[in-house]
Amino acid sequence: MLLNGSLLLSFASLVLSAAVPSKLEARAGPYQTRIYESGSTFLEEDNGWWQLIDATGDGRPDLFYIKNRNTGTGYVEVHIASSTSNYQTRILEVPTTFVSEDNGTWRAIKSANSVLPDLVYIKTRNTPSGNVEVHIASGASTYKTRTLEVVTTFGNEDDGQWNVYDYDGDGKPDLVFIKTSNTGTATDELFVASGASNYQTRLISTGTTFAVEDNGFWQLGAYSSTRDLIYIKDRNTGTGTVEVHVASAASGYKSRLLDVGSTFGQETNGPWSLVDWNKDGVLDLVYIKIKNTGTGTVEVHVATGKS
Secondary structure: OOOOHHHHHHHHHHHHHHHOOOHHHHOOOOOOOEEEEEOOOOEOOOOEEEEEEOOOOOOOOEEEEEEOOOOOOOEEEEEEEOOOOOOOOEEEEEEEEEEOOOOEEEEEEOOOOOOOOEEEEEEOOOOOOOEEEEEEEOOOOOOOOEEEEEEEEEEOOOOEEEEEEOOOOOOOOEEEEEEOOOOOOOEEEEEEEOOOOOOOOEEEEEEEEEEOOOOEEEEEEOOOOOOEEEEEEOOOOOOOEEEEEEEOOOOOOOOEEEEEEEEEEOOOOOOEEEEOOOOOOOOEEEEEEOOOOOOOEOEEEEEOOOO
16 A cells, blocks of 8 residues: 555654654763773862863863962962873962952963963952952963953842853853842843953843752853853752753753763762863763862862763
8 A cells, every 4th residue: 555645754754753863862871981080189178269171282171270268379379280190290380460369250261372271250249340340360471460350241249150151152251140049030041241342242141941040060061062051960969960951052041952860979079060071072071079089189080971
């Protein structure tokens, strides 16, 4: 018996959908396998901000510590341990142009004119202007020269997490605020102000697929596109493990690309992030454990983003 055109089309669609999994199904199962675990040259310490970022130009993320309190010099200090030494050798330890201060968020970002990342201070409280301020010291000057100090479009606020990310792809760091409490939409909200406008113009202000929640770490990253919204939930999870949740930029942050548990039990002894740790083009789950470690040192743990 011959199938009519509509039946044939329906049958073909059914076969094709069964044979080709959706993007979410195809990527199910990342973050289940650990590919790296090591202590470091740093003793356990929680006097600042830790992250992994390439500081040598080899494409591998080094361990970057911005110490902004209880410093020996009275200034904010930058300490870097190299990935090539398995984080055992320090390649830079310097005071910066900033006096010790703890009124906001400190981050290292890729520099446009130096192998060393630039140092960013997002000051979110006790500012003279009453608005959030962005201060940047250059890696080229080993953090002795400030290249930017501006008041932004945002009033002082600590109802979420602040970061910098090149949202519009122009090579300049944009200011990102992920608001996780006291939102107007009853969801977590994303706000971005452009670096090109000196943080006066907002590129996006939107609610998301996530109900109001702050049980972990938020970031923008290139999961499927260049600016997906990533939530690493490290407490109060449904799976009993650290979870990775991703909302797509393409959907205006209304649809999820991923909701998955990981190889890590719930733990809140340091920062979590997604980073392409092994240069395979896939974001890996990275945990910088800074207290209650087995080695007595700051530890780096990595689970692969590949299924």
